[in-house]
Amino acid sequence: MAEFDATRRTVIAGLAASAVIDALPAHSAPRRAMPKGFLWGAAISAHQSExxxxxxxxxxxxNLPETVYKDPSGDACDSYHLYERDFAIARAIGLNCYRFGIEWARIEPEPGHFSQAELDHYVRVLASCRAHGLLPIVTYNHFTVPLWFAERGGWELPDSADLFARFCERATRALGDQIGMASPFNEANIHRLAAMLRTAATPEHIAKRRTMLAAAARATNAPAFSSILFSEANSIDVHLLDAQMKGYQAIKAGPGNFPVGVTLTTQAIEGVGENSLAAEMERALYGDWWDAVNASDFVGVQVYTRFRFDAKGMLPIPAGATITAAGYEYYPQALGQVIRLAAKKTSKPIFVTESGIATDDDARRVAWLDASVAEIESCQRDGIDVKSYIYWSLLDNFEWTQGYSQHFGLVAVDRRSFVRTAKPSARHFARLIAERRWPAR
Structure with a gap:
């Protein structure tokens, strides 16, 4: 009965998705097919959507009174229950992969206690993803950690890597035979980007975050509450590198035979004028993480903009430049720059695992998609074997401290009913994919 119900739900979700995505016009043979095996996808994370x-x-x-978050995540997009709708929409767009996370805090809500019910839930999620013709690309940790882990000091403690590896081993034991690709972390060097951006933050901005963390420590009676988005990079980097290595080993040892890589935040860094700090800032952004890439199976580049540096520091966004709703420069050319950087830094396969734009003007999203695909094709013409384009994100979802104020999605989500409504950019993405698909034989 369970198998019949799952099949019925899949069919119903597929019919609903067909209604969401308008029928596409017929296409002749593509003007330029992507390499066979190229992955077209969209990404989401557990906390931001479930x-x-x-x-x-x-x-x-x-949910603290002292929070710096504009909104609490609440029910988010209710993807915990509605994942089949999301998969059906992704497939209707023409995607052949879907990148999403499993939530450590659900699976191990108390130290050493693993919820079989939650593991079973993710087994169903992975099976549904495959049933919809989508390769599941799984992130084991997308910023959030169990509360107990943060209370004890998070990634600041030397044994944090062992605790993470324990989670990776247990999750892989349950899920590994369904996973298509994986990474232990989302943007494994995010703390380094946060530190770089913090150099331009106001004292008030920094003080508010410290006040929030102090309130969290008081609320949990923790000596040093630690959360990755607000931690000092120097206090956690070595432990995260250790966790990447041990997590990789734990995942590879489990059931399944799939590539496990490193996803990095790879914003383009440009120098302006003599003695610019660009090279120094690039080293600060990546540290030893290219070594971690070379010890894994692939690299996922994740890019949204560029940062410019002169001899004194970070420069403001150029006058007249378009600014996205996330507050940074609209600069899709950054994608080509970081792909070329990755090709210089590693011989590992290169995947674009995130790239997107926050905007309420969907025409800008259409232009972003066009420009991003053009950048990938330019890199391919130069001999770089780029293996995917995964857009962030499928849904308008919870965007961390910015709450629900920023809209990256190809699909809008009603916050009360959770009804999904495809935007014109979703249909445009479908056309881009169809134009580059190998013709049926």
Missing amino acids: GSDVHSDSWLLE
Whole structure:
């Protein structure tokens, strides 16, 4: 009966998705097919889309009186229950992969206690993803951690890597035979980007975050509450590198035979004028993480903009430049720059695992998609074997401290009914994919 119900739900979700995505016009043979095996996808994370992640560090921070979050995540997009709708929409767009996370805080809500019910839930999620013709690309940790892990000091403690590896081993034992690709972390060097951006932050901005973390420590009676988005990079980098290595080994040892890589935040860094700090800032952004890439199976580049540096520091966005709703420069050319950087730094396969734009003007999203695909094709013409384009994100979802104010999605989500409505950019993405698909034989 369970198998019949799952099949019925898949069919119903597929019919609903067909109604969401308008029928596409017929296409002749593509003007330029992507290499065979190229992955077209969209990405999402567990905390940002599932909702009710009550055992996580972020849930506590979002709901403190002293919070810096504009909104609490709440029910998010209710993807915990509605994942089949999301998969059906992704497939209707023409995607052949879907990148999403499993939530550590759900699976291990207390130290050493692993919820079989939650593991079974993710088994169903992975099976549904495959049933919809989508390769599941799984992130084991997308910023959030269990509350108990944050209370004890998070990634600042030397044994944090061993605790993470324990989670990776247990999750892989349950899920590994369904996973298509994986990474232990999302943007494994995010703390380094945060530190770089913090150099341009106001004292008030920094003080508010410290006040929130102090309130979290008081609320949990923790000596040093630690959350990755607000931690000092120097205090956690060595432990995260250790966790990447041990997590990789734990995942590779489990069932399944799939590539496990490193995803990095790879914003383009440009120098302006003599003695610019660009080279120094690039080293600060990546540290030893290219070595971690070379010890894994692939690199995922994740890019949204560029940062410019002169001899004194970070420069403001150029006058007259378009600014996205996330507050940074609209600069899709950054994608080509970081792909070329990755090709210089590693011989590992290169995947674009995130790239997107926050905007309420969907025409800008259409232009972003066009420009991003053009950058990939330019890199391919130069001999770089780029293996995917995965857009962030499928849905308008919870965007961390910015709450629900920023809209990256190809699909809008009603916050009350959770009804999904495809934007014109979703249909445009479908056309881009169809034009580059190998003709049927």
